[in-house]
Amino acid sequence: MPTCSTSPLAEELRRKIRDRGPLPVADWMALCLGHPQHGYYTTRDPFGAAGDFTTAPEISQMFGELLGLWAAAAWQLMGAPVPVRLVELGPGRGTMMADVLRAARVLPAFRAAMTVHLVETSPVLERRQRETLAAAGVPIAWHHDLAAVPDGATIVLANEFFDSLPVHQAVKSVAGWHARTVGLAPDGRFVFDVGPEDPAVAAQVPEFWRSAPAGAIFEWRDDAVVQAIAARVARQGAALVVDYGHVDQDLGETLQAVRAHDFVDPLQNPGEADLTAHVDFCALARAAAAAGARVDGPVTQGGFLRQLGIATRADTLKAAAPQKAAEIDAALARLLDPAKTGMGSLFKALGLAHPSLLPLPGLDPAP
Numbered sequence: 001m002p003t004c005s006t007s008p009l010a011e012e013l014r015r016k017i018r019d020r021g022p023l024p025v026a027d028w029m030a031l032c033l034g035h036p037q038h039g040y041y042t043t044r045d046p047f048g049a050a051g052d053f054t055t056a057p058e059i060s061q062m063f064g065e066l067l068g069l070w071a072a073a074a075w076q077l078m079g080a081p082v083p084v085r086l087v088e089l090g091p092g093r094g095t096m097m098a099d100v101l102r103a104a105r106v107l108p109a110f111r112a113a114m115t116v117h118l119v120e121t122s123p124v125l126e127r128r129q130r131e132t133l134a135a136a137g138v139p140i141a142w143h144h145d146l147a148a149v150p151d152g153a154t155i156v157l158a159n160e161f162f163d164s165l166p167v168h169q170a171v172k173s174v175a176g177w178h179a180r181t182v183g184l185a186p187d188g189r190f191v192f193d194v195g196p197e198d199p200a201v202a203a204q205v206p207e208f209w210r211s212a213p214a215g216a217i218f219e220w221r222d223d224a225v226v227q228a229i230a231a232r233v234a235r236q237g238a239a240l241v242v243d244y245g246h247v248d249q250d251l252g253e254t255l256q257a258v259r260a261h262d263f264v265d266p267l268q269n270p271g272e273a274d275l276t277a278h279v280d281f282c283a284l285a286r287a288a289a290a291a292g293a294r295v296d297g298p299v300t301q302g303g304f305l306r307q308l309g310i311a312t313r314a315d316t317l318k319a320a321a322p323q324k325a326a327e328i329d330a331a332l333a334r335l336l337d338p339a340k341t342g343m344g345s346l347f348k349a350l351g352l353a354h355p356s357l358l359p360l361p362g363l364d365p366a367p
């Protein structure tokens with residue numbers, strides 16, 4: 001039986017709901033993750049065995065290194081512009097960027113041309129990134145928003161960034177579509193609720209699902225972030241989005257909360273668990289194309305990393321450190337895991353590019 005959280009964020013959310021009514025699910029998620037004092041990401045470094053979850057760059061240096069080679073190849077496809085902005089959205093501990101920059105040493109002209117821009121809202125993680133990248137040897141600037149990154153030739157990398165952006169939910173009743181919200185039970189527990197029937201919510205649901213049976217749930221995200229990336233690369237650039245999610249749009253809810261590597265109730269202990277939802281790659285691709293970018297992929301993470309040569313990189317690392325062979329093989333297997341819920345299959349890679357660029361590396365759907 002869920003208990004009543006009494007953390008400062010829970011108390012503030014309760015007051016908000018009592019004053020203004022139930023919160024749309026997207027507002028709940030945004031406040032739980034990004035509340036300026038008590039948000040999940042505002043207050044902690046959640047990565048690793050002692051934290052709540054791990055990500056591909058934290059599993060193995062191979063991931064960031066291959067993305068570094070991808071970025072170097074994309075820069076060449078762009079005609080090797082000087083300067084070039086190398087942007088990472090949601091850089092976590094800075095681990096991936098450190099690996100990207102080390103791998104980019106293979107192309108000194110690329111490193112010499114780049115300024116690095118990290119877009120991060122968490123003060124705790126920004127401090128961690130500054131430590132990780134203190135000796136990176138390239139100019140690095142931090143921003144809270146992509147809009148603050150100066151214009152010009154740009155390469156954008158985003159791993160497990162979109163899954164943490166707020167997701168909206170709509171619920172079907174016999175009467176029509178309603179916003180799904182978070183309200184309060186009489187004993188003060190947070191509970192899912194529904195708003196009034198709302199044609200504006202129904203308009204977000206693709207036409208062929210509007211007459212879905214009562215109880216159906218549809219999720220979507222705002223297009224603003226992917227459209228901002230797409231508009232930028234459509235002027236001059238390329239972007240790579242890697243995340244967990246689906247290629248075929250579907251009904252159903254995917255909002256989930258993870259704490260200490262376990263699934264927990266997304267309404268219990270707000271601000272204490274990571275909240276994410278699947279990325280709808282079909283919606284990302286459609287919004288990016290509408291903003292003028294060419295879309296390459298999506299392909300599975302396994303297919304993408306194989307095309308970039310992860311097996312060869314693993315062999316090189318094992319030859320250099322035979323005592324680490326088992327560890328390297330385990331990381332390789334995890335990143336390429338083809339099971340339905342494994343990282344090699346559930347995670348996808350999507351490229352966005354200026355329409356005149358040759359196809360971006362690793363994103364050929366049928367290698």
Ligand SMILES: C[S@@+](CC[C@H](N)C(=O)[O-])C[C@H]1O[C@@H](n2cnc3c(N)ncnc32)[C@H](O)[C@@H]1O
Nearest residue numbers: 041055090091092119120121122125159160164
């Ligand atoms: C799941 S972590 C992924 C970290 C890293 N990319 C990795 O793969 O290890 C999500 C990252 O996005 C950041 N983040 C979440 N919402 C953000 C936003 N609206 N703008 C910028 N960064 C955000 C978090 O602070 C965190 O660094």
